[in-house]
Structures are given as structure tokens and as C-alpha cells.
Amino acid sequence: MKAIVKYIISIISALRTLIKGMAITGHYISHPKEIITQQYPENRETLKMFDMFRGEVVLTHNEDNEHMCTGCSACEVVCPNGTIEIISKRIEMPDGKKKKVIDKFVYHLSMCTFCNLCILSCPTDAIKMSQDFEHAVFDRSQLTKVLNKPGSKLMEGVR
Amino acid sequence: MEEIATNKNTGKPLETQEYFINMGPQHPSTHGVLRLLLTLEGEIIHNVEPHLGYIHRSIEKMCEKDSYTQIIHLTDRMDYLSSHMNNEAVSLAVEQGLEVEIPDRVKVIRTIISELTRLSSHQLWWGVFGMDLGAITSFLYGFRDREMIIDIFEETCGARLTMNYNVPGGLMFDIHPNFQKGTKAFVTHFKKKLPEYDQLLTENVIFELRTKGVGVLSKEDAISFGVTGPTGRASGFSNDIRKHNPYSAYTQVDFNEVLREEGDSYARYKVRIQEMWESMSIIEQLIDNIPEGDYKVKTKAVIKLPKGEYYQKVETARGEFGVYIISEGGKSPYRLKFRSPGFSNLSALNRMAKGAKIADLVVIMSTLDLVIPDIDR
Ligand code: SF4
Numbered sequence: 001m002k003a004i005v006k007y008i009i010s011i012i013s014a015l016r017t018l019i020k021g022m023a024i025t026g027h028y029i030s031h032p033k034e035i036i037t038q039q040y041p042e043n044r045e046t047l048k049m050f051d052m053f054r055g056e057v058v059l060t061h062n063e064d065n066e067h068m069c070t071g072c073s074a075c076e077v078v079c080p081n082g083t084i085e086i087i088s089k090r091i092e093m094p095d096g097k098k099k100k101v102i103d104k105f106v107y108h109l110s111m112c113t114f115c116n117l118c119i120l121s122c123p124t125d126a127i128k129m130s131q132d133f134e135h136a137v138f139d140r141s142q143l144t145k146v147l148n149k150p151g152s153k154l155m156e157g158v159r
Numbered sequence: 160m161e162e163i164a165t166n167k168n169t170g171k172p173l174e175t176q177e178y179f180i181n182m183g184p185q186h187p188s189t190h191g192v193l194r195l196l197l198t199l200e201g202e203i204i205h206n207v208e209p210h211l212g213y214i215h216r217s218i219e220k221m222c223e224k225d226s227y228t229q230i231i232h233l234t235d236r237m238d239y240l241s242s243h244m245n246n247e248a249v250s251l252a253v254e255q256g257l258e259v260e261i262p263d264r265v266k267v268i269r270t271i272i273s274e275l276t277r278l279s280s281h282q283l284w285w286g287v288f289g290m291d292l293g294a295i296t297s298f299l300y301g302f303r304d305r306e307m308i309i310d311i312f313e314e315t316c317g318a319r320l321t322m323n324y325n326v327p328g329g330l331m332f333d334i335h336p337n338f339q340k341g342t343k344a345f346v347t348h349f350k351k352k353l354p355e356y357d358q359l360l361t362e363n364v365i366f367e368l369r370t371k372g373v374g375v376l377s378k379e380d381a382i383s384f385g386v387t388g389p390t391g392r393a394s395g396f397s398n399d400i401r402k403h404n405p406y407s408a409y410t411q412v413d414f415n416e417v418l419r420e421e422g423d424s425y426a427r428y429k430v431r432i433q434e435m436w437e438s439m440s441i442i443e444q445l446i447d448n449i450p451e452g453d454y455k456v457k458t459k460a461v462i463k464l465p466k467g468e469y470y471q472k473v474e475t476a477r478g479e480f481g482v483y484i485i486s487e488g489g490k491s492p493y494r495l496k497f498r499s500p501g502f503s504n505l506s507a508l509n510r511m512a513k514g515a516k517i518a519d520l521v522v523i524m525s526t527l528d529l530v531i532p533d534i535d536r
């Protein structure tokens with residue numbers, strides 16, 4: 001007899017705790033405003049990442065297609081995993097002097113660990129992190145990017 | 160009395176035999192690539208032998224090539240749920256070698272972010288623990304609240320998980336103007352939501368039956384296996400580095416070290432829930448008193464540590480994390496050793512799981528809160 005009473009009590013207490021848990025579910029069903037699910041990718045238009053977000057490294061260009069990278073290779077040296085390759089060339093200046101400028105700023109997105117050290121090391125603030133996070137591509141080779149735009153040149157006055 | 164099956168022809172009891180099965184490396188409840196070799200008799204576990212090496216990246220060896228600034232970002236990839244604390248440990252060890260005085264502002268910010276990281280780690284653990292027991296709901300609730308913390312990190316340092324926010328000598332950037340507001344909003348929000356966790360899981364009868372008395376670890380065993388963190392504290396082993404060897408701003412705050420005596424899965428669960436309350440109280444004490452000042456002291460571009468040995472330990476969400484640097488005076492360490500909490504905690508698994516059923520092993524492993532890349536670095 002005792003065992004049966006105990007058994008019934010345990011069933012009741014089990015049901016009580018289950019109902020207690022279900023009460024929370026019920027609360028959220030009746031309060032849809034408190035649910036925080038985001039409908040990605042439907043909300044692409046309104047989805048804004050924080051300014052600090054480390055999406056990928058980009059070389060900033062102004063309207064005249066000029067960038068600020070002097071080709072000093074500080075970022076290349078500081079990068080822990082060889083993500084950045086600076087390929088520079090020598091060009092002849094109008095006054096006859098030879099000057100070293102970047103030919104290609106190669107960035108291997110597939111190797112980047114988003115540590116932000118390159119951004120900190122750049123003396124001219126030429127590179128920054130973009131807020132783009134949709135990195136998926138169909139072919140791995142597309143992840144190797146040349147960051148300086150074709151025909152771009154060094155901004156006046158940056159040394 | 161169990162009936163023993165007999166051989167029909169001879170009438171003798173049937174022979175039973177131990178057998179082996181592999182659990183993992185791709186088993187969902189191992190939360191990563193951990194392979195356990197189980198010796199079983201029926202469903203009773205006789206022996207558990209963890210096999211490591213599936214996610215070995217030789218981080219310690221890589222550190223011997225990297226500069227001290229670069230080492231920090233590698234520690235993100237060990238215990239990724241406590242990345243800030245790991246970063247802090249390396250930074251503190253390097254700062255110890257450089258003998259620089261760290262501004263109070265840095266100390267306080269580091270402490271607040273450490274506690275936020277601990278909260279987010281425990282929230283994730285809580286969600287995943289529920290899921291290991293078959294309660295998917297808790298997973299969603301844990302992640303809902305964790306998202307708020309992750310957003311605070313993202314706004315201040317740009318990364319969500321592998322933060323790399325510490326540099327030797329301070330922080331990478333100053334905190335975002337919204338940091339204090341966001342953190343306070345989170346604490347207010349989470350104080351309301353944490354009781355929901357109890358209501359959903361802690362008081363549930365099925366949950367209690369599955370965790371109470373399962374995987375008991377005695378205090379003596381906890382000490383001899385070096386089990387630290389919430390797992391050790393649930394067995395009554397007082398090991399909180401924040402209390403015993405305070406670093407950063409832990410000297411300024413008032414908090415309790417959560418201890419329990421039972422040493423079973425339920426105790427480990429309760430310790431973590433209680434720790435979330437303590438973390439929130441630490442954050443509340445500091446968030447309004449962030450001192451003004453620099454967020455970083457100037458260090459040389461190429462950091463060279465004087466010849467010698469440096470050791471720094473911190474309390475991560477899983478226990479004692481130590482960094483041991485031997486420097487020969489160069490720009491990278493001669494040898495670097497990490498003492499990761501997960502590795503020692505895992506060593507006690509065999510002792511805890513002996514005699515338990517396979518389903519209990521999942522519970523025990525989950526309450527150890529293992530992060531495999533931390534064990535296998
Ligand atoms: S973020 Fe880090 S890994 Fe990526 S390119 Fe910069 S330095 Fe290299």
C-alpha cells in the first residue's frame with residue numbers, strides 16, 4: 001500500500017515539475033515579442049554588423065582610386081600565418097628617381113585568423129576590417145584576393 | 160536477484176565476457192573529436208580510456224616560432240569558450256617578464272570581460288548539458304542569453320569567440336562607449352532569466368534522477384587528479400585561483416567561492432549555476448567603477464623577454480589554466496607549456512565512470528564541461 005502511495009506521489013510531483021517547465025514555453029508562446037529569432041537571410045537589408053566587427057581585411061581606396069599603402073610590409077611581418085603577401089615593384093618617378101610601390105597586395109582569406117594584428121601594425125592606416133561576413137564561395141581559389149584595385153596608386157602625401 | 164542464463168545442454172551458467180566499443184571520435188556527446196575506448200560488461204562500464212590526438216595542432220610548438228604578440232591569438236583556439244581568460248594568462252605572463260605596471264583601467268576591464276566570458280561559457284554549457292540529456296529546449300534558451308554577451312564582445316573588440324582582445328601591456332582597443340550600458344542591460348536581463356533555467360531543468364524530476372548520485376568524485380580523487388574549476392569545487396576541493404592567487408582586479412571585489420560536498424553530477428551542475436550568480440555580482444561591483452586612464456602601456460614593437468622562467472595561472476570557466484614560458488632572451492619563447500584544465504579533468508573520467516551505465520557516461524562527461532581543443536592542443 002505504502003509503495004503505491006509513494007508511486008502515485010512521485011507521478012504527481014513529476015507532472016508538477018513538467019508543468020512548471022511547460023509554463024515557460026507557454027509564456028513565450030503568448031509573448032511572441034520576447035522571442036529574439038532573426039530571420040536571416042530575409043533581414044539582409046536591415047542587418048547591420050557592429051563597426052568593430054572583423055569581417056575581412058580590405059585596403060581602403062578613395063574616389064580617385066588611390067590607397068594609402070606604401071608597401072612597407074609591416075603587416076606581412078606581423079601576420080602570424082602568412083596571410084598577407086606584399087609584392088612590390090620599382091617605378092620611375094617624373095623626376096627620374098626610382099620609387100618602390102606595391103604591385104599586388106595579396107590576401108589569402110582562407111588563412112586569415114582575424115587577429116587584427118595587421119590593422120594595428122599599419123603605420124598609415126591603409127588597411128581596415130570590413131563588416132562583410134558572407135565569405136562563402138564555390139571555389140577555394142576565389143578566397144585569394146588582390147586588395148589593391150587595378151590602376152590604383154598611392155595617395156599624394158602618404159609616405 | 161538477477162536470473163543467470165544457463166546453457167541448455169550443460170546446465171552451467173553462461174559465460175559473460177568483457178567487450179570493447181569506441182565512443183567517438185565523432186560522437187555528438189563528446190562535443191568534439193574525443194575517442195573513448197569503453198570496456199563494458201553488458202551496459203556496465205568497467206574502464207574508460209580516452210584517446211587523444213584527433214585535433215592536435217601543436218600549438219605549443221608553434222609558439223616557439225611566434226612573437227609574444229602572436230602567441231596570444233593561438234590561445235583563443237584552445238579553450239575557445241574561455242578565450243579571453245587564456246589571452247589574459249599569456250598577457251600576464253609576458254607582463255610579468257617585462258615588469259610593466261598595468262593601469263587599473265586595464266585590470267578592471269579584463270576582469271569584467273573575464274566574468275562575462277565565464278557567464279557565456281556556463282550558459283553554453285547549460286544549454287548543451289540539457290541537450291545531452293535529451294532536452295533540446297534548454298539549448299535554445301542558453302544560446303538566447305549568450306547572444307547578448309557575444310554582442311557586447313563584438314561591439315567592443317570585433318570578434319565573437321576568438322577575441323584576441325589582450326595584448327602584452329593592456330588591451331587592443333579601449334572599450335566601446337556602449338560597453339557599460341550593454342553590460343548593465345545584460346545583467347538586468349539575465350537576473351530575470353536565470354531563474355528560468357532552474358524552472359526548466361534544475362527542478363525537473365527526470366533531470367534530478369539522471370544526475371543525483373551519478374559520477375561521484377571524492378575530494379581526495381579530485382585533488383590527486385588535479386581536477387580544478389567547478390568540477391573540483393563540486394567535490395569540495397577549494398581551488399579558485401581568483402581567491403587563492405588573485406590577479407587583475409579580483410583583489411578589489413567581494414565574491415564567494417562556490418563549494419559543494421557531494422561531488423556528483425548534480426553538484427557540478429549546481430556549482431556552475433551558482434557561479435553565474437557570483438559572476439554577475441562581480442560585474443555589478445566593477446561596471447560602474449571603471450577607472451579612467453590608458454587602455455594600454457607602451458611596449459616595444461618587438462617584445463623580448465629577459466632570460467628566465469615565467470608562470471602565470473588564471474581561472475578559466477573550466478579550471479586552472481597555466482602558462483609557463485622559458486625565455487632565452489629572444490623574441491619568441493625557448494619553450495612554452497600550457498597547463499590546460501580540461502586535460503586534468505578528463506583524467507578523472509575513468510574514476511567517475513566506473514560502474515556506471517553508458518547513458519550515465521554522457522551525463523558525467525557533460526558535467527566535466529570538456530572542450531576538446533583545450534585538451535588536445
Ligand atoms: S587579421 Fe591576423 S591573420 Fe588576418 S591578415 Fe591580419 S594579421 Fe594576418
Ligand code: SF4
Pocket residue numbers: 068069070071072073074075076086121122123124125126127
Ligand atoms: S598595408 Fe600598411 S603595413 Fe601593410 S604594407 Fe601597406 S602600409 Fe605597410
